[in-house]
Amino acid sequence: MAGVGVTDMQKPGKTAERSVSATLAAATCALLGTTVAAPVDAQEEPKWGFNTSLLYYGEDEDRVQDASFKSMVRRLFADDRTLSLGLTVDALTGATPSGAIRQDGPQTFTRPSGNDSYTVPAGDLPLDDTFRDTRVAITAGWQQPAGEMGLLSVGLSASSEYDYLHTGLNASYAHDFNNRNTTVSAGVSFASDSIEPVGGAPIPLTGMLDVDDTSNRLGDQDKDVLDVVFGVTQVITRNLVVQANYSFSQSDGYLNNPYKFLSLVDGVTGDTLPRIPGPEGGPGGQFLFESRPDERTQHSLYAQAKYYLNGNVIDASYRFMTDDWEIDSHTLDLRYRWPLGATSYLEPHLRYYTQSEAEFYRLSLDSSQALPQFASSDYRLGNFDAITAGLKFGWKTRNDNDMSVRVEWYTQSGTVPTAQLIGNQAARDNYPDLNALIVQFSYRFSR
């Protein structure tokens, strides 16, 4: 079509083109009457985000040590659609309390594998030191807007340990209302786990047997967990956001810890009943494997408030949890983000946790009484308080990546109800304190 084309005659030469931005910059300075403007600092939002961390968790007295590497990769697509993939590798070593009580003499136990035995010195808390594991967990999530005001997320998770396999699915939907000042969300997740304990899962409340005797061991076990959560987030003022959640969790299946057992004790002295080991070796006392209900229903309420003022953020939350094992817990968590200059901050953290014991928590089993249907001496089902206190220092690197170092101390102390103490037990430390150090280094960058 005639007249449409721009004539090549007038096309400026390359040198002229290159000088355009320089001439334009000078002309703009003259126009705006300013000195040279600060140079532009712009980039397309990175498509890839990486979040990595290394964490060390160490309990004192040679109990659990965990070195954990975590990496999360996020790929951003157009229109706020996001794919995230996560990988966590944990290397666990150390010992955990087996559930047996302290005794004045040394105690011998059969290892969970059933292949060997070990002896705990007199007066010591019986720990099972075979606890050594590598755990690999992966997650995959997809998030996308659903309509003008909705956000839909779906995800998969899986993790594997030598004796445990987890697979899970989750989905959630969040909807904004009220000029996006209110968000209502609902989520559901389902997990199907299988447990393959070393040496097989023991039949609950059967005795620990001699080395090489596997007559009370069962095959693999499984467990399903359904979680449902409903939440509301409300912007109160431009500086204050509050959130409340209700969550429900239903676990079904094998909920025992296959490595935990209780001491069967004399009804008067409270000491473990003796047992004569066979020729292959075996326990020198009577120990019964724990027995938990095969169902657990938990309800929890969570409330959080975040207050922002000039770079300072106060984040306070409270959680109440109750379940049909009669454990009630309260968690209070406080964080204060205190900016230091424009690119770094200090964040003290304080957390208080308290729980009541499960209705079937027993320090030991009284041989003079009929055996209860359910019993566990797992300290995590006992009555205890815990405090976490820590400090995080975060800063932006020269290329605007985020780094942080977090150091926290965890201390837990519990008590066994006096009514459960029999004879000599009253004089012993039945619920030893647990102290742990947590050090985490995180690095976040994008490409």
Add this chain to the structure above:
Amino acid sequence: MGSPCEVLVDGGSGAQADEVSAAVAQEAWRIEDKFSRYLEGNIIHAVNTAAGRPVEVDPETASLIDFARTLYEISNGRFDITSGVLRTVWTFDGSARLPAQDAIDQVRGRVGWHRATWESPLLTLEPGMEIDLGGIGKEFAVDRCAALARDATPLATMINFGGDLAVTGPRAGRETWKVGIEGPELDAAEKVVELRQGALATSGDARRFLLRQGVRYSHILDPRTGWPVPNAPSSVTVAADTCTQAGMLSTLAMLQGGQAERFLEEQGVLYWCRR
């Protein structure tokens, strides 16, 4: 400014934000009133109705005209503040109605900066000619308002006049301002730009064009031919130190038609070109 205008202040109180936005709004209205070609009684109206007589302009108008002259020169006549009258024959309504070449030729006789006499502060146009500073005014206003905001508050501020925008600095904690660049679908941000310093401006309007016999005519007119620039991108967004530079680079790129990307590459700027 013919578009929604917003001022975003990072942090601070409502009163501080009100103070900054009041100052910005006042300046934006002043520039609009002074340079709008739709209003009577302002300097543009005086120039456009002078009927061949010289008009003495104030220093601010003179600096804008100086700037326009530089652009005319560096664009080899593609950028021309006298090209506005071409709109009397071109209506970009998505239809197939192209104007007759005769009609275009008639209007072309009243287009061309070379026909104007600019001896600052005196501007003389041939009778029938008009100037329109609309192609510069909005970006100029953004930069002026950003300078005002920088003086008014230490808080990081974004001035956004219909997508042409500038920030006075990074947000608290060196956080970025995130700006979405619209994709072909309305309201869907196709790209997100993270801005700590500088400005962004976009030229082009995907919804203004003519379509005839499969040929798409963009609303970007080449004043030298009186015809739309062939193969112009549907939009060009440029990041630069100032909104004025970003806006002029995106406009000059549009005027390069099929060579827009090559032109932008040569300028060494960060840009997003949509076709």
